[in-house]
Amino acid sequence: MENGTIIMTNALRLGKWRVVCDRCGFKRYSDEVVKTWDNFYVCAPSTGKTCFETRHPLDLIRAKPEDVSVPYTRREPADTFVTVAYVASTVGIQETTIPAGNFTTNNETI
Ligand SMILES: [Zn+2]
Numbered sequence: 001m002e003n004g005t006i007i008m009t010n011a012l013r014l015g016k017w018r019v020v021c022d023r024c025g026f027k028r029y030s031d032e033v034v035k036t037w038d039n040f041y042v043c044a045p046s047t048g049k050t051c052f053e054t055r056h057p058l059d060l061i062r063a064k065p066e067d068v069s070v071p072y073t074r075r076e077p078a079d080t081f082v083t084v085a086y087v088a089s090t091v092g093i094q095e096t097t098i099p100a101g102n103f104t105t106n107n108e109t110i
Contacts, residue, residue, distance in 0.1 A: 023051035 016029040022040035026049070033041045034052055042051035 021049070021051055024049060 013029055016031055018027050019030050019033045019041055020027055021033060021043045023042045026043060028043055028047065032044050032047050034044045035041055036052065037055040043049035045052050
């Protein structure tokens with residue numbers, strides 16, 4: 001404090017009250033803060049602090065809803081089952097038993 005200067009940081013200002021900035025935490029008078037778009041009370045630009053930010057313009061842009069419907073639809077048809085005769089009963093007599101014994105390929109016993 002040079003020359004007896006007193007800095008009165010908590011000086012009374014009639015009709016004003018103290019507000020803590022939601023961004024920097026500094027104490028400000030009520031006329032030195034502004035309300036932001038997201039309901040914060042921050043230092044006004046006139047105080048020299050950079051706490052106040054305008055809302056970004058891209059926050060207000062809404063994309064057009066996309067139409068994802070298809071031109072036409074159909075129900076899936078019912079399943080059709082085919083009976084298959086695995087054993088041919090109309091052509092002679094088919095051997096369905098596994099023959100016993102040893103099998104060889106290339107002259108080697110399996
Ligand atoms: Zn601030």
